[in-house]
Amino acid sequence: MRYAILVYETPADFASRTPAENERYVAAWRAYHQALIAAGVRVPGGIALKEPATATTVRIKGGQRYVQDGPFAESKEQLGGFLFLECESLDVALEWAARCPTAATGVVEVRPVDLVMHETILNG
Amino acid sequence: MADARRTVEEVARSSYGRLLAYLSSQRRDADDAEDALSEALLAALESWPREGIPKQPDAWLLTVARHRLVDRARRTRVRAEQAPVLQELAAEPRDSATAGETFPDRRVELMFVCAHPAIDPALHAPLMLQTVLGLDAARIAQAFLVSPATMGQRLVRAKRKIREAGIPFRFPAAHELPQRLEAVLEAIYGAFGLGHDEAAGADAPGKDLVDEAIWLARVVRERMPDEPEVRGLLALMLFCNARREAATSPYGGYVPLLDQDVALWWADEIREAEGELSEAARSGRIGRFQLEAAIQSVHAERARTGRTDWAAIATFYDSLVALAPTLGARVAQAAAVAEASDPDAGLVMLDALDASLVTTYQPYWAVRAHLLRRLDRGSEAVAAYDRAIGLTQDPAVRRFLLDRRG
Numbered sequence: 243m244r245y246a247i248l249v250y251e252t253p254a255d256f257a258s259r260t261p262a263e264n265e266r267y268v269a270a271w272r273a274y275h276q277a278l279i280a281a282g283v284r285v286p287g288g289i290a291l292k293e294p295a296t297a298t299t300v301r302i303k304g305g306q307r308y309v310q311d312g313p314f315a316e317s318k319e320q321l322g323g324f325l326f327l328e329c330e331s332l333d334v335a336l337e338w339a340a341r342c343p344t345a346a347t348g349v350v351e352v353r354p355v356d357l358v359m360h361e362t363i364l365n366g
Numbered sequence: 367m368a369d370a371r372r373t374v375e376e377v378a379r380s381s382y383g384r385l386l387a388y389l390s391s392q393r394r395d396a397d398d399a400e401d402a403l404s405e406a407l408l409a410a411l412e413s414w415p416r417e418g419i420p421k422q423p424d425a426w427l428l429t430v431a432r433h434r435l436v437d438r439a440r441r442t443r444v445r446a447e448q449a450p451v452l453q454e455l456a457a458e459p460r461d462s463a464t465a466g467e468t469f470p471d472r473r474v475e476l477m478f479v480c481a482h483p484a485i486d487p488a489l490h491a492p493l494m495l496q497t498v499l500g501l502d503a504a505r506i507a508q509a510f511l512v513s514p515a516t517m518g519q520r521l522v523r524a525k526r527k528i529r530e531a532g533i534p535f536r537f538p539a540a541h542e543l544p545q546r547l548e549a550v551l552e553a554i555y556g557a558f559g560l561g562h563d564e565a566a567g568a569d570a571p572g573k574d575l576v577d578e579a580i581w582l583a584r585v586v587r588e589r590m591p592d593e594p595e596v597r598g599l600l601a602l603m604l605f606c607n608a609r610r611e612a613a614t615s616p617y618g619g620y621v622p623l624l625d626q627d628v629a630l631w632w633a634d635e636i637r638e639a640e641g642e643l644s645e646a647a648r649s650g651r652i653g654r655f656q657l658e659a660a661i662q663s664v665h666a667e668r669a670r671t672g673r674t675d676w677a678a679i680a681t682f683y684d685s686l687v688a689l690a691p692t693l694g695a696r697v698a699q700a701a702a703v704a705e706a707s708d709p710d711a712g713l714v715m716l717d718a719l720d721a722s723l724v725t726t727y728q729p730y731w732a733v734r735a736h737l738l739r740r741l742d743r744g745s746e747a748v749a750a751y752d753r754a755i756g757l758t759q760d761p762a763v764r765r766f767l768l769d770r771r772g
Contacts, residue, residue: 266765269752269755269771270755272752273753273755277726277756282725333512336511337511340511341756341757341759343761343764345759
């Protein structure tokens with residue numbers, strides 16, 4: 243099964259991004275990633291996102307384009323990045339989500355990847 | 367205040383467990399009765415702390431449960447035939463109430479049903495927590511790291527299996543008892559371990575599960591006082607629980623066993639644990655839980671002697687591994703040997719473990735990192751620390767290891 247691990251971070255997490263600010267934050271993430279690879283979990287993708295203030299949202303309503311500064315939803319935790327995991331079951335994916343450093347500070351969401359939709363878009 | 371709440375919970379849950387065990391033992395389809403009893407339990411947990419524990423807690427729970435059933439029957443009609451089950455049940459203690467008796471206690475039989483070999487071992491502990499203690503599926507799910515809906519489904523399926531496979535509601539026969547009892551104890555210890563892991567965090571949400579597991583073991587011990595492994599398990603959990611407070615610094619940090627302030631260990635728990643362990647030893651039948659408790663007893667000695675007898679611990683681990691060569695025991699054995707003789711010897715033992723088993727076993731990497739650091743193998747130690755950091759779910763342990771890693 244393929245899962246997306248969506249990492250919702252707090253403002254403090256985002257503020258910890260620079261190594262000079264908080265070496266622990268970076269070290270914990272690096273260790274987590276290494277543990278995943280070493281355990282033989284396939285991680286075919288994933289990326290860290292910049293802080294929510296850097297986001298710009300676009301929507302089209304009644305033929306008009308609306309562009310806004312900031313993220314789509316106003317909440318304390320914001321999407322800070324995501325990883326794709328390939329593992330045998332949701333139980334295993336949840337275990338890895340619980341090991342994610344952000345599970346102790348923000349929220350980590352596990353969602354199955356919609357492969358059917360993906361294939362349909364790619365191949366018609 | 368917290369203690370009063372705890373007493374209410376204990377009375378309510380033991381009443382609940384007795385009633386449900388009794389209901390189930392009557393081999394009736396007790397699903398609706400179980401739902402009604404669960405609601406009654408919730409009502410008790412709500413009102414007893416305010417209004418005091420009723421004189422006859424069982425009767426109180428039964429009355430509320432019966433009202434709920436009648437309400438529901440009025441609404442659904444189809445299930446009206448369920449109401450007599452509780453009515454009949456409620457009628458019984460009235461006769462025996464004068465003798466101070468309530469229901470025959472069948473909770474241990476219920477535990478044997480929950481930990482039956484026909485049931486997936488992963489569900490033994492969840493089933494016990496739900497049926498014997500009345501914990502709700504959401505709380506159980508949290509401890510077992512699955513979603514509440516998933517846990518709910520798994521429990522429903524397991525209960526259907528119990529019914530459909532006709533798993534008997536009885537005490538196992540003598541020849542099957544050792545194995546069956548082991549499954550029960552294993553499940554109790556599993557619940558304890560999960561509670562312990564959860565409780566490691568700063569706000570200790572798993573504390574309740576730790577107490578419930580200890581309490582389940584007490585229920586079994588009361589019923590089976592001559593089984594040394596029951597006492598061994600109880601002693602083991604009490605020893606570990608005695609260090610709960612000492613394992614967390616005032617700032618929520620993780621304090622490893624050897625750095626703990628022995629003054630913070632709970633002397634009463636340790637005394638009780640020692641008593642259980644020596645009572646168990648009188649049987650002359652050693653077992654896995656007694657050995658594990660004996661190891662914890664040596665650690666507890668440090669409160670008196672100021673030192674840890676690693677040679678004794680290593681010897682106990684030898685016996686434990688010979689008896690039950692679990693991964694956890696073998697990693698702990700390596701750590702003990704490293705302390706008793708030298709880190710190299712411990713590392714050799716770690717190297718001998720099957721590499722495929724240890725990839726996600728966090729304690730292995732934590733011990734390995736510690737030994738490599740002691741041997742001045744700097745870069746290898748850092749790599750092992752990284753694995754241990756990446757595998758932990760406990761933020762306090764993560765911080766601790768990050769600091770050690772440097």
